[in-house]
Amino acid sequence: MDKFDYDLFVIGAGSGGVRAARMASSFGARVAITEDRYLGGTCVNVGCVPKKLLVYASHFAEDFENSRGFGWKVGSTDFNWQQLIKNKNTEIERLNGVYEKILSGAGVELIEGHGSLVDEHTVAVDGKNYSAERILIATGGWPSIPDIPGKEHVISSNEVFFLEKLPEKVIIAGGGYIAVEFAGIFNGLGVDTTLLYRGPLFLRGFDEDVRKFLAEEMRKKGINLKFETIIDSIEKTDNQLQATLTDGSTLTADQILYATGRKPKTEGIGIESLGIKLDKAAAIVVNDEYQTNIPSIYAVGDVTNRVNLTPVALAEGMFLARRLYNNETSPVDYENIPTCVFSQPNIGTVGLTEEEARDKYDQIDIYKSSFMPMKHTLSGADEKTFMKLIVDKATDRVIGVHMVGPDAGEIMQGIGIAMKAGASKSDFDKTIGIHPTTAEEFVTMREPVD
Numbered sequence: 001m002d003k004f005d006y007d008l009f010v011i012g013a014g015s016g017g018v019r020a021a022r023m024a025s026s027f028g029a030r031v032a033i034t035e036d037r038y039l040g041g042t043c044v045n046v047g048c049v050p051k052k053l054l055v056y057a058s059h060f061a062e063d064f065e066n067s068r069g070f071g072w073k074v075g076s077t078d079f080n081w082q083q084l085i086k087n088k089n090t091e092i093e094r095l096n097g098v099y100e101k102i103l104s105g106a107g108v109e110l111i112e113g114h115g116s117l118v119d120e121h122t123v124a125v126d127g128k129n130y131s132a133e134r135i136l137i138a139t140g141g142w143p144s145i146p147d148i149p150g151k152e153h154v155i156s157s158n159e160v161f162f163l164e165k166l167p168e169k170v171i172i173a174g175g176g177y178i179a180v181e182f183a184g185i186f187n188g189l190g191v192d193t194t195l196l197y198r199g200p201l202f203l204r205g206f207d208e209d210v211r212k213f214l215a216e217e218m219r220k221k222g223i224n225l226k227f228e229t230i231i232d233s234i235e236k237t238d239n240q241l242q243a244t245l246t247d248g249s250t251l252t253a254d255q256i257l258y259a260t261g262r263k264p265k266t267e268g269i270g271i272e273s274l275g276i277k278l279d280k281a282a283a284i285v286v287n288d289e290y291q292t293n294i295p296s297i298y299a300v301g302d303v304t305n306r307v308n309l310t311p312v313a314l315a316e317g318m319f320l321a322r323r324l325y326n327n328e329t330s331p332v333d334y335e336n337i338p339t340c341v342f343s344q345p346n347i348g349t350v351g352l353t354e355e356e357a358r359d360k361y362d363q364i365d366i367y368k369s370s371f372m373p374m375k376h377t378l379s380g381a382d383e384k385t386f387m388k389l390i391v392d393k394a395t396d397r398v399i400g401v402h403m404v405g406p407d408a409g410e411i412m413q414g415i416g417i418a419m420k421a422g423a424s425k426s427d428f429d430k431t432i433g434i435h436p437t438t439a440e441e442f443v444t445m446r447e448p449v450d
């Protein structure tokens with residue numbers, strides 16, 4: 001008889017947990033997974049997927065406008081938020097079902113309920129104990145909202161996808177991925193949108209040229225960007241919210257969205273009682289093989305607060321299953337992870353920023369280009385695209401690629417492969433462009449800037 005009920009018990013059916021569970025099962029392990037909220041985790045339910053659908057929805061306003069220059073006469077348009085949310089919910093429910101099928105098809109047992117650790121080999125789900133040789137914690141993250149007076153009136157990315165009514169006026173607090181993405185979504189849908197960021201320029205950590213360029217483009221679209229200030233307190237007055245800012249001014253809105261980061265979801269799962277080591281940000285500390293200080297307990301994804309992106313959690317979950325149940329050792333490569341901010345226009349980026357490259361390399365060449373994309377020669381829109389290559393002069397290796405413009409995420413995926421393959425600037429130069437595209441600019445930039 002087996003010593004344990006399962007070989008692997010996974011807590012959390014988000015991107016990392018589901019991938020690890022089904023891969024482990026495909027290698028012959030006996031696997032169970034528990035989830036108390038929704039299958040697919042943040043990405044599928046209140047993250048990447050619904051966000052992208054909302055970005056598509058919001059872009060139509062501009063598309064209708066832009067079509068006129070191409071001879072279209074667009075009749076009166078009308079947007080129905082409730083319809084969008086209903087359709088989005090139907091799609092998400094479909095995906096929840098797909099996840100359920102994927103798990104059952106892979107032979108993983110799904111145990112619905114709240115899982116918490118009892119000891120190093122036991123998880124309790126709603127009062128019933130399950131034993132496993134190994135336990136994987138993949139509980140993800142949760143929006144983090146600073147303690148300010150009136151905090152109870154704000155929403156986070158958990159609620160924004162389910163608003164019953166589209167606000168007329170919105171304030172977004174924060175200057176990261178979620179803040180700029182939702183500023184674009186609300187503004188596109190015709191909402192009077194203000195984004196507040198505490199520092200001098202949002203998107204800290206991204207290339208400075210990119211940050212400045214995006215700020216300019218967002219302002220051109222009518223988004224009110226206010227930097228060096230943030231909300232001090234919020235009061236509810238009738239149907240409005242009044243925010244008093246740290247610069248003393250006040251702003252009113254009917255919704256205030258806080259996008260001030262996410263914290264690892266480590267509470268309420270018995271981590272403290274087992275003495276699992278957490279870092280200062282309350283993230284689970286793991287070694288290179290995602291093992292915690294308790295040898296039978298592992299963790300992957302946002303709960304470890306390394307690189308909080310879905311594809312990274314997938315890669316970590318996959319590595320763990322291969323390592324434990326298929327004897328494979330090739331580790332996750334965290335170098336040159338391409339990423340996209342679905343702002344309007346998009347940011348696509350891979351590799352080092354200019355600031356990082358200057359710190360790391362003796363001499364670098366910078367290639368930059370900003371131009372009006374062909375589409376806007378007729379659309380009449382005043383939107384520009386920006387592209388930038390950073391090259392290590394000594395080796396000719398391309399060490400950073402950045403873009404602000406439509407489909408930057410799509411373009412950057414291919415560039416990410418080139419970077420992984422160690423492409424040099426002369427490889428970029430030797431590549432024949434696809435004409436006429438925006439992306440061809442990446443292979444035709446000849447002269448470095450001073």
Ligand code: NDP
Binds near residue numbers: 173178342
């Ligand atoms: P981010 O960490 O990207 O940004 C948080 C923002 O909030 C920063 O501008 C930060 O400022 C600010 N902030 C933090 N604490 C406070 C505070 N107490 N008061 C005021 N401002 C504060 O978090 P997000 O919530 O935007 O997104 C969470 C994570 O989810 C991202 O890091 C990303 O990994 C992931 N994500 C990825 C997406 C994608 O791939 N397209 C889309 C959405 C999310 P400062 O910079 O000064 O610290």
